[in-house]
Amino acid sequence: MDAVIQFLPRILDGFLTTLSLLGIAGVSAFVLxxxxxxMRISPIAPLRAFATAYTELVRNTPLTLVLFGCAFVLPYLGLSPGFYPLAAIGLSLYTSPFVAEAIRSGVNGVPVGQAEAARSIGLGFGQTLGSIVLPQAVRMVVPPLINVFIALTKNTSVAGAFFVGELFAAARFAINQRGDEVIALLIAVAMLYLIVTVPLGILASAVEKRVAVLR
Structure with a gap:
């Protein structure tokens, strides 16, 4: 355990970096x-086609390849703010299709009659979606969205391969220095990941039960 104490400041710093990546990428992925x-449920065909192509392309591309493209291709296009922002961009892009599909599944679960009733009183697509459909879909999409963010928490570990000092990168550095304490270091790092993922899992289960009661 002395290795854990020795490298605790570096591990905690990596944990904070992981949390910040989770926060930035989570918010960005949700908005996107x-x-x-x-766009996928829009009445405008080109928007639906673009959103479908984007979703299928990004979610079927390995995360490592997405981050590689952000870290080494975007700088050639003139976008080079640093590896941390580029990693956040890559994680946001990779996670956004999964968020979109979770939201779309919730929207599809809202009875069609709700949208038809909104259109019958003169509401447009945006008004119907924002005022009628999404508020009803929110309760159904919260559990799958939380599961997406749990996956995002673990996916931040891939950013360590692209010069971002997140939690797993800190653990790898510590293990390289103290190979005699591998198990203790891995247990310490796993516990820090669990501090984030377990409460999210409990929240997802609680919300899912709440939604079942409301139904």
Whole structure:
């Protein structure tokens, strides 16, 4: 356990980096996912086609390849703010299709009559979606969205391969320095991941039960 104490400041710093990546990428992916979901159910065919192509392309591309493209291709296009922002962009892009599909599944669960009633009183697509459909869909999409963010928490570990000092990168550094304490270091890192993922899982289960009661 002395290795854990020795490298605790570095591990905690990596944990904070992981949390910040989770926060930035989570918010960005949610906003982008809402936009993509709206485009997928839009009455405008080109928007639906673009959103469908984007969703299928990104979610079927390995995360490592997405981050590689952000870290090494975007700088050639003139976008080079640093590896941390590029990693956040890559995680946001990769996660957004999963957010979009979760939201779209909730929207599809709202009875069609709700949208038809809104249109019959003169509401447009945006008004119907924002005022009628999405508020009803929110209760159904919260559990799958939380599961997406749990996956995002673990996916932040891939950013360590692209020069971002997140939690797993800190653990790898510590293990390279103290190979005799591998198990203790891995247990410590796993516990820090669990601090984030377990409460999210409990929240997802609680919301799912609440939604079942409301139904």
């Amino acid at each position: 996912g809402v936009v993509v979901a709206a």
